[in-house]
Amino acid sequence: MAVDRERVAGLVRELLEAIGEDPDRPGLKATPGRVADAYGEFFAGIGQDASAPLAHTISIAHGPAPETSPSGAVMLRDIQFRSVCEHHLLPFRGRAHIAYLPGDQVVGLGALPKVVDILASRPQVQERLGEQIADAIADAIDTRGVLVVLDAAHGCVTMRGERQHEASTVTIAARGALADPAARAELIALIGAGRE
Template sequence: MTVDSQRIERLTRELLEAIGEDPDRPGLKQTPARMAELYAEFFAGVGADAAEPLARTISVTRGPAPDTLPSGAVLLRDIRFRSVCEHHLLPFAGHAHLAYLPGEQVVGLGALVRVVEILAARPQVQERLGEQIADTIAEHLDTRGVLVVLDASHGCVTMRGGRQTEASTLTIAARGEYTDAAARAELISLIGPSTSSGPHGLERGLPG
């Protein structure tokens, strides 16, 4: 989906006028065009197929190491992401940690990053974003379990209201074997302390 840049520019001018500003003054004259460019980047995931990066898989038994059989989890930590909260259109950003228990097929690690990027590049809430990532991986890969942990700082918390600048939000989404707390305990310990915005341990606040 391609954003309507001309419409965004027009509406940005109206917004500036609505707050009492002059969109034609030198400091704001290019703002409508900049906003159109910004929104095209921030919302590039609207209408995009998040499963598309997972279409190319690698056979474990017939791949580069044919004597290797899948046993343990594949864990990708500290994927930086940013999104836009749909409630106030303010950004939230942090780290995603993804793990899955592969069957006979695995996927390139970059494909997992792309799943996060596509789903984050649309108006979102963190809780839904984690669930969508987990569903996409679980439904389009040969997996026995999926775990998605998101740790992010939200502009609507840090920049408005109480302005809790050190606050971060932690969410977890699990599928398959990782719906059992004991099964995901090892992964939680491997992910380690949160890295997005402060010294918050992942073990705190996780559902058991």
């Protein structure tokens, strides 16, 4: 379902009036349409199948190098994402780090950011977002384990209330063999490697 931009624009106009502003003044006249366009982007993931980017897999055992067998993890670090907190409708943004232990299948690395983008493009909470990413990967491809670490700054923390400008939130979601903290310790260390 696509965002109803016309309806959003009308509601933003009402909101501007409700906070005591004049939606017809020059600086605000185009704001309802701009917000409607932004919401079209922010919430484009609603109704999309997050596992669709994972549909094309590559068999390790029967692929271009059949003597290759899965051993270690595949990790993609620093996937930038943005989302909107469902509690205050304020943005949060950060980086996702995804690792999985392949079974017989791997996916193209470009598929992982697409999964993140689809799931982040909905009203979200960070804790659920990480779990949904882990589930999408674990359910769609043959893995022995999945690890998703999200590190994000939330507008509801940095811009309101106590205004902790430098605060970020880190969440971990793990499946399979990587649900064991000892098994994922090396991967957690690799996420931070080379950052000093």
